Amino acid sequence: MFEYLTAGESHGPRLTAIIKSLPAGLKIELDEINEQLYRRQQGYGRGGRMKIESDKVIINSGLRHKKTLGSPLSMTVENKDWQNWLEIMAPDGEKGEAVEALTNPRPGHADLPGALKYNQLDLRNILERASARETAARTAVGAVARQFLNELDINIYSHVVQIGDLKSKNWGQLKAETPERFDSEKARAEYFAELDKTPLRCGDSQKTAEMIELIDSWKENGDSVGGVFEIVVTGVPVGIGSHVHWDLKLESKLAAQLMGLQAIKGVEIGAGFKGASMPGSEVHDQIYYDQEKGFFRCTNQAGGIEGGMSNGEEIVIRLAMKPIPTLAKALETADLISKEKRTAAKERSDVCAVPAASIVGEAITASVLAESCSSKFGGDSMEEIRRNYESYLEYLSNF
Numbered sequence: 001m002f003e004y005l006t007a008g009e010s011h012g013p014r015l016t017a018i019i020k021s022l023p024a025g026l027k028i029e030l031d032e033i034n035e036q037l038y039r040r041q042q043g044y045g046r047g048g049r050m051k052i053e054s055d056k057v058i059i060n061s062g063l064r065h066k067k068t069l070g071s072p073l074s075m076t077v078e079n080k081d082w083q084n085w086l087e088i089m090a091p092d093g094e095k096g097e098a099v100e101a102l103t104n105p106r107p108g109h110a111d112l113p114g115a116l117k118y119n120q121l122d123l124r125n126i127l128e129r130a131s132a133r134e135t136a137a138r139t140a141v142g143a144v145a146r147q148f149l150n151e152l153d154i155n156i157y158s159h160v161v162q163i164g165d166l167k168s169k170n171w172g173q174l175k176a177e178t179p180e181r182f183d184s185e186k187a188r189a190e191y192f193a194e195l196d197k198t199p200l201r202c203g204d205s206q207k208t209a210e211m212i213e214l215i216d217s218w219k220e221n222g223d224s225v226g227g228v229f230e231i232v233v234t235g236v237p238v239g240i241g242s243h244v245h246w247d248l249k250l251e252s253k254l255a256a257q258l259m260g261l262q263a264i265k266g267v268e269i270g271a272g273f274k275g276a277s278m279p280g281s282e283v284h285d286q287i288y289y290d291q292e293k294g295f296f297r298c299t300n301q302a303g304g305i306e307g308g309m310s311n312g313e314e315i316v317i318r319l320a321m322k323p324i325p326t327l328a329k330a331l332e333t334a335d336l337i338s339k340e341k342r343t344a345a346k347e348r349s350d351v352c353a354v355p356a357a358s359i360v361g362e363a364i365t366a367s368v369l370a371e372s373c374s375s376k377f378g379g380d381s382m383e384e385i386r387r388n389y390e391s392y393l394e395y396l397s398n399f
């Protein structure tokens with residue numbers, strides 16, 4: 001369940017996502033999918049394309065009267081910009097080679113390796129699919145997964161903690177400073193919801209102002225800007241994922257899928273790379289027991305995952321996004337056909353898309369957790385999954 005496929009080119013007619021199978025009887029609100037699509041389109045540093053698009057989902061199958069049927073759920077998101085590309089991107093067009101080919105590959109993009117691998121003489125045949133426009137489809141999938149996870153009281157949040165070389169406090173530091181500020185789900189949800197009203201989805205307004213200045217000044221130089229964002233998942237019961245096979249481990253599923261998000265170059269779970277320089281006695285979260293809480297930890301260096309399984313603590317993931325490879329200050333490149341020295345293709349582009357990536361990161365995390373939870377709790381219908389989930393929680397509380 002929750003396996004999915006996306007299709008579509010950036011300037012083609014539309015994006016499509018198909019979730020192969022879902023539990024029957026899951027309530028899906030289209031408004032909630034559209035809200036996630038809207039969130040993904042926000043953020044300071046976006047380019048001209050976002051003024052054209054206003055993403056809305058169309059459900060084509062698998063849903064009746066707001067409830068899933070268990071059959072494939074297929075969704076589309078229209079590309080409004082398609083109207084400006086009717087000839088260049090025509091699926092049955094006859095212009096063929098008369099359309100001017102793009103032959104100056106952008107360093108850092110899929111352009112060159114894609115053209116060589118697929119034997120293409122027009123880079124557009126690669127870049128249209130490589131484009132991060134595709135993430136609108138994954139966001140729609142994640143929005144469905146999120147509604148499933150809500151039924152299991154699992155919540156997924158994110159925030160931006162670095163733009164360029166400017167850093168703000170990460171989740172662990174924020175919690176350590178004022179634990180009482182985040183001690184209920186309501187408080188956590190409110191904190192993260194407020195970030196949606198800010199330009200960069202960063203909780204530090206002073207740092208945000210500096211980050212905006214950095215984006216503006218790098219943009220003026222014709223440059224692009226990367227950054228780091230963090231994903232925080234609450235409410236995951238112990239035992240999601242498994243230690244028995246490498247590909248069942250929760251962190252390998254999360255890392256693999258999150259690294260599949262365009263421009264992501266690094267993933268850390270919990271203390272991540274920092275843990276490598278710390279003594280073991282400080283890295284591992286000591287285990288305590290309380291009649292009320294059951295087993296618990298006072299620290300969370302593991303980022304909520306031990307041995308490939310959730311350990312009941314918050315899951316904390318950090319992702320590094322490189323600067324977007326389409327630069328106004330074009331980099332040097334070599335022509336695909338003539339092999340002569342050229343400057344890279346300059347398409348209209350975003351200068352910084354880290355806030356948008358954080359929303360897609362949430363969506364991908366949601367789809368991984370939905371898949372892992374449905375495999376743990378089984379069942380073809382929501383009633384069956386809920387029964388299994390509740391009896392597992394009861395078993396844990398009596399352990």
Ligand code: EPS
Nearest residue numbers: 047049050130131132133347348349350
């Ligand atoms: C992208 C290039 C830009 C971005 C696009 C990703 O699009 P365009 O080439 O049309 O200006 O705006 O992102 C989206 C369209 C989106 O919906 O996020 C790229 O090359 O990856």
